[in-house]
Amino acid sequence: MTSRIALVTGATQGLGTALVAGLAQRMDPADTVYLTGRDAARVGTAVSSLPVTSAEVRGEVLDVSDPDSVTRLAAELNDRHGGIDILFNNAVMRVGPDDDPRAIVEEYTQVNNFGTTRVMRAFAPLLREGGRLLVVASSLGSLKFLAPVLHDRFDGLSSLDAVDAATAAWRDQVRDGSARAGAWPGFVNIPSKIAQVAAVRALAAERRPRDTERGILLASVCPGMMNTPTSALWWDVSDAPTPEQAADPLLPLALDPIKPEHYGELIRDGAVLPWRPAT
């Protein structure tokens, strides 16, 4: 069997590091897991912080907000390995309750949303037979968290370009302050996570027939509330699962035989979360 290649974005801390550790423990010695992040020193520190693993872990700089960084690493991995097998799109920009959405929304969407679609465009074509592309979203990524009048902004979109356009329209309204006067939620995480799930649904709609033939899974995944510095800015998460515990139910989606009903959907603890609210 050929050696497998996995990659995790935003893996210098939190869930990303835990996903790298979990993959590298469960994969084979001939396999490689890329621990990636936007800062070379932090990537190096995270790689050296890992316990002994079965698969090799290699660090690479990947700033998902930088188009060149994304296309360069995708081309390098294609040259080096001829494709990839597992990708967790996990990177997130940390924001807190004191941040003014108008001031942060440009960078926030560049990392969380345009970064996600950028990674999907660059790496999805590299997926080999049986490959997995998993976008770490949230249970907030379902339409029930958006006012019904806004559902059609993200529902039924059939391309990543259409998702980017919907995200840009929301971002512009946050930036000019008009979102606050409308029905948009004040918590930028909600539309951002809905847009990530919409991006997976759009790419899945395009790729489903061929991916089904090749045994490829595209899905968004929900890790649940966990104890990381990002969530601690908003909530008391002292009793929440650790990133390692939260990574545990996500790893089977990357490593175990796929379930066809997961294709294109948002998955939490192995179950599909509904995209549209029950009528």
Ligand SMILES: NC(=O)c1ccc[n+]([C@@H]2O[C@H](COP(=O)([O-])OP(=O)(O)OC[C@H]3O[C@@H](n4cnc5c(N)ncnc54)[C@H](OP(=O)(O)O)[C@@H]3O)[C@@H](O)[C@H]2O)c1
């Ligand atoms: N925490 C929760 O309770 C919770 C709940 C539901 C969903 N999630 C989702 O789970 C994922 C991980 O969350 P977390 O709490 O583990 O986050 P975290 O601890 O804040 O880690 C975020 C990671 O993203 C990296 N990052 C930031 N900007 C980047 C960029 N431009 N390019 C590449 N990497 C970048 C950070 O790198 P630096 O080290 O350089 O800052 C860091 O490694 C996110 O998608 C989040 O939305 C989290």
